[in-house]
């Protein structure tokens with residue numbers, strides 16, 4: 001099954017990532033079913049995408065007609081049964097292995113046997129999920145970056161169970177939606193970008209927790225000396241400090257190594273509900289009206 005067989009796309013989870021991935025696919029011309037268990041998330045996704053796309057129309061990046069057409073290609077639904085005709089599913093639900101496994105089992109039953117089932121998980125390799133399906137050769141990771149409407153690069157990860165054809169069709173699909181795919185021919189948790197970023201974050205938190213410098217100073221060094229577009233603390237605020245917490249917690253559960261535990265400062269922020277831009281406060285304080293979501 002090559003790229004020509006992908007006619008209908010489904011995205012599961014209408015949160016930060018899923019909503020944007022759905023719009024990216026729709027802007028490229030694909031009919032998209034965006035499914036979420038929460039009616040509130042679906043409503044929020046509509047509003048969020050409306051605001052984001054209006055900004056782009058004002059800047060002249062898209063015509064109002066193109067955006068209207070893209071919206072008309074997206075079906076927002078709470079029912080998984082609307083996925084009966086999906087040729088490619090991108091899962092972007094909560095980062096919890098048992099919940100993802102349960103979902104993939106259902107997807108395997110509902111979607112046509114030829115459909116590719118991909119996960120957008122930032123850490124979980126698809127071999128931890130593929131065994132709940134009877135089509136492991138059609139399961140892989142397709143990992144977008146936040147904000148998916150803006151970020152060009154997408155990591156495609158081929159697990160030991162993934163067929164060469166599935167990996168190739170996924171790479172071709174990423175190109176079709178005007179993104180730049182990179183293939184990991186062998187799976188590894190965290191993939192490329194987040195593994196490298198994880199090391200940077202760990203060091204930044206170490207320097208902060210041990211009083212070497214403030215988060216503002218550490219961010220300044222990364223942006224001005226290393227030429228990174230954004231510092232590690234500003235980035236954690238953007239992606240959500242809870243995401244950093246869950247990633248570290250998962251690593252700790254896997255390795256049992258104390259060093260992998262979430263940093264104290266990260267744990268405190270999560271306990272205080274200071275999750276970054278989405279709550280108006282993280283390492284920095286934000287104007288709630290300007291908060292990302």
Ligand code: NAI
Pocket residue numbers: 012013014015016017018035036037038041091092093094095096099103120121122123143144145146239240243
């Ligand atoms: P989010 O919390 O913004 O959205 C998750 C959505 O999934 C929610 O709307 C929730 O109602 C829905 N959901 C939960 N269980 C469901 C189920 N069983 N069926 C259907 N919908 C369900 O999460 P976010 O940040 O969009 O992350 C989603 C996935 O994308 C995670 O696996 C994460 O690791 C990955 N990811 C996140 C990035 C980020 O920067 N936030 C970047 C790249 C990947």
